Amino acid sequence: MEIVNQPTENKKIIAGIMGILFGVFGIHKFILGYTKEGIILLLVSLITCGTAGSIIGLIEGIVYLTKTDEEFYRIYQVGKRPWF
Known part of the structure; x- marks a missing residue:
């Protein structure tokens, strides 16, 4: 059994x-x-009256929540991947 550091x-x-x-x-x-x-x-x-920003935010929010905790931490917090 492997212990994973949270x-x-x-x-x-x-x-x-x-x-x-x-x-x-x-x-x-x-x-x-x-x-x-x-x-x-x-x-x-602001330029697109909210359309593009809300779509990007929705997609990124879903992507974030579908990653495992370890994947999310490694990709977005340690690896600093800024988009999707």
Whole structure:
């Protein structure tokens, strides 16, 4: 039996929910520490009247929540992969 170290601060659930509910504002990006990407998403939302930003946020929120805790932590918090 292998013991897996749980990340001390996995932001998967909060980032996923914020991406689905408030993705148009890029809040999930700011939660993960991606300030530049959050601002870009906010600007895209303003330019497209919220359409593109909300779709991107919804997709990213779903992607975040379908990853395992370990995958999410490794890809988005340690690896700092900013998009999808």
